[in-house]
Amino acid sequence: MTEVEKARAGEISSALKEVAQFEGIDPERLRVLVADGRVVITGYARAHSRVIGIGEGLSTKVNANIGTSPDHDDLAIELEKLDAAVDAGADALMDLSTGGDIEAIRRSILERCTVPVGTVPIYQSIVEVTRRGGEIADCTKEDFLGVVERQAKEGVDFMTIHCGLVRRLAGDVAGSRTAGVVSRGGCFLLQWIVKNGRENPYYEYYAELLEIAHQYDFALSLGDALRPGAITDSTDRPQIGELLVIGELVDRARKAGVSVFVEGPGHVPIHEIPSNMILQKKVCGAAPFYVLGPLVTDIAPGYDHITAAIGGAVAAWHGADFLCYVTPAEHLRLPSVADVRDGVISTRIAAHAGDIAKGVRGANDWDRKISRARAELDWETALDSSIDPSRAREMFDASPAGSEDLCTMCGEFCAIRGTRRSRE
């Protein structure tokens, strides 16, 4: 039985217990949410990984992407990024490698990583076919599904598969948009569909894909191939058309006893984010929603961790369950180790701001603790309890007159000291 089937059968599995304890919620309540598909649990494929819950009523989770590219493949650096992401508090990690020995890289990541690991199997399918001298359109059903099965066997926890990009949607999109298709997996499929004049194989053979997912009990993350890559493309007919197909695929996955969540945009102006969240929850049967950003403007390469933090916070507030980080390097280059760290922290800030807004149990206890310490001029607690104590301390200590109870912003004119004086 898969975890979903166990939950439906009334079983409180050890994975479910671990999540209930972390979230501080009743295991029976969580069991019902998992049975209904409103929560997905993942991370139980490898014994050294945390199990996490993603979905309704739980804290918003954060994913960090790492991985090589054809121009940049160094396993050691990717493992450094892995450590940086996990140290900074990422709840999950995706390996998006497309360069070097991608199987060996993935194995190393699976061995080392203590949080759930996701992949996008089409990358490996495409890399393999091109290394055999073929082109994208030469990929066969076996190339697509074979990789999924091999990765599942290795212990990958969740896989992004762009099953919803059906052939009738493929014609629509290239001409009507500012930025066309910006999903890498989506773009591979688009080329495959257009060149072969055939249906998306992940859609055509979805029943077989679900069998593999059921057998190995990994979670299916239904990718949004047509996510907008520019704010002027957001919430357009191709994006929503694909979402409607994804909604049907959620139903089929649930019928098959497979854990499923849904991926979402992308570049979205801030005022459209609430509608996008409501729409996904409605047409996808309240399946967990995993969003990339959203980035609320296109103007800030070098600062897209900030444009994504703005969008991610608003998305989480309005129901997004899982935020994929965006680093300062987005749109410019592969992230460095420092970029990974910045990306995780800024996305965690967004997730936490959303958790406060959506009333996640105990979320603002953290804020209260830090603010109380500030009000008591207890710098040790205020710094040590912050989201990145080493950064906070480094900045505080760099202050030319930094002392234990004085910051250079106000010095003797500190409002908190003044308030304490007036209270006394």
Added chain:
Amino acid sequence: MTEVEKARAGEISSALKEVAQFEGIDPERLRVLVADGRVVITGYARAHSRVIGIGEGLSTKVNANIGTSPDHDDLAIELEKLDAAVDAGADALMDLSTGGDIEAIRRSILERCTVPVGTVPIYQSIVEVTRRGGEIADCTKEDFLGVVERQAKEGVDFMTIHCGLVRRLAGDVAGSRTAGVVSRGGCFLLQWIVKNGRENPYYEYYAELLEIAHQYDFALSLGDALRPGAITDSTDRPQIGELLVIGELVDRARKAGVSVFVEGPGHVPIHEIPSNMILQKKVCGAAPFYVLGPLVTDIAPGYDHITAAIGGAVAAWHGADFLCYVTPAEHLRLPSVADVRDGVISTRIAAHAGDIAKGVRGANDWDRKISRARAELDWETALDSSIDPSRAREMFDASPAGSEDLCTMCGEFCAIRGTRRSRE
């Protein structure tokens, strides 16, 4: 006549023309907004400064705070911060100096600064009385109002004065909050009021203050002494009680022909921001709203430019007109020159995201330009048009395989290249 009075008299002044041209709106429409107090124009006191408009229908403006403190007073560094702020695109600058020769520092800033300059005159009043050997409570009416007049004569464009902290509110706040009073000016007044057992002098002598503001035609920024300094303190009775007083003071300023806008929070969880914006506009007669942040969580010292960008974007979307920047150094120390730059850019991102959401004319043209360039793999335009071209270029160039039409994120597997191929 003040600028407000000119607008009411039907005059299209040169300052008003400058703003209308910058915003791309009809001068007559702008004149009506200024006459009604829905827009404030400022920056006309010094010929070398830009004039800016703040308020309804205009792009959201960004302020940067600089200034010395008792533990950190170096004019050269403050002038470097000034240059960094203006170069990074700040629309206004506040000098909050409390250390060193604050009059000389302000004069240097006023001479050099090409955007409107604001101050918080109570700082100078308090510094002067303490240097004379007195304490805060010894400040006289003449100490408070005399500084306002001297600063006005020098060409300060707008002044933050905490007129709304009336005596009956002062008792309420210290005990009921996690973080008490965190406004520095507010805290000085609180101590003055409590120690002397008298009414806030800026409130008691508000008529005389308005006479000075009318004579020198500077804009009054009604400070929120009781802004929340922790998210658990937000939207509480002291904050809203002060806002109601401020609403009355807006009416009195308008009757006196004085330009007036209103300052707001502070630390506010994201879901309370829309209500805070609606409330201010309603009870303050649609006066422009100038917010500090808001910071949507307390947990992230070292990253408060990000917590404030999240809050600022949501605030601007829901009607805030003027965002005061927050730097990464907030809560830790005075900002460095680099912190100033980061603070301005992240606040400009928030302002722009808000402008797109509130439909400011032409706001998303900028996004469209960059996204079109991206889709055409025109790196030159995409980088040069971005909010911080030097940062974007530096990150792009640092890419190990950076070439003119390839980024290391995807390399040969670039989705944009693939989309172009499938289109062809």
